[in-house]
């Protein structure tokens with residue numbers, strides 16, 4: 519038993535090191551100039567799908583016939599030791615919710631009003647990931663239901679998507695007091711729950727709202743100006759990063775670049791669906 523624990527610790531250290539060494543290489547640069555730009559027309563989704571090769575992204579698009587998201591570190595442990603906790607063995611979002619909705623693994627579990635799991639299509643091709651629940655979300659137990667949530671709904675509608683078509687969740691499931699930024703420790707503690715959600719949903723695309731959400735998924739800090747405007751491969755999916763709706767409410771001058779990000783997501787999504795039908 520003691521040997522197993524030592525081996526497990528060594529494996530975890532190796533996997534952490536491997537992720538640190540290989541993680542950044544998974545980040546494929548795509549020059550902004552290679553992404554076709556369109557004139558913003560709010561409320562008007564792209565009508566004709568752009569072929570993937572025209573986007574310069576055909577080699578990046580997820581494959582519908584291959585499993586995409588896995589929890590690599592945890593799966594490696596499972597394969598070796600079969601010691602997965604019950605929540606990691608969940609086979610549905612409902613089962614996962616039942617396992618984790620009373621979580622107090624970090625201090626936020628003691629101050630939340632409601633656990634905010636996520637809502638939407640459990641088979642969504644697009645998962646929208648924000649940072650953490652705000653006051654309204656904490657009160658109602660649902661993500662993106664305040665003013666920022668209403669803007670998110672309009673942003674999705676502008677590219678021809680309804681909220682019910684996508685899945686919406688946050689990195690953190692509990693509200694940080696006074697909407698403060700989550701600590702790295704809180705992010706690291708809660709992030710595996712998000713990866714399990716993604717593993718169960720198997721989306722092709724992530725729309726990351728804000729640099730904090732993107733950084734949590736990429737496991738490294740980067741400015742949003744360096745992240746937005748291009749497709750970022752992530753665990754077999756494509757991530758598009760844009761501004762958080764709450765930031766857009768405070769900075770309306772960012773709405774135009776956000777619109778361009780949304781159009782990019784729509785074009786990639788159309789190209790992916792077109793490719794999948796061939």
Ligand code: SF4
Pocket residue numbers: 621622623624625626627628690691692704707708
């Ligand atoms: S934020 Fe996440 S890790 Fe922290 S208590 Fe809530 S569910 Fe658990």
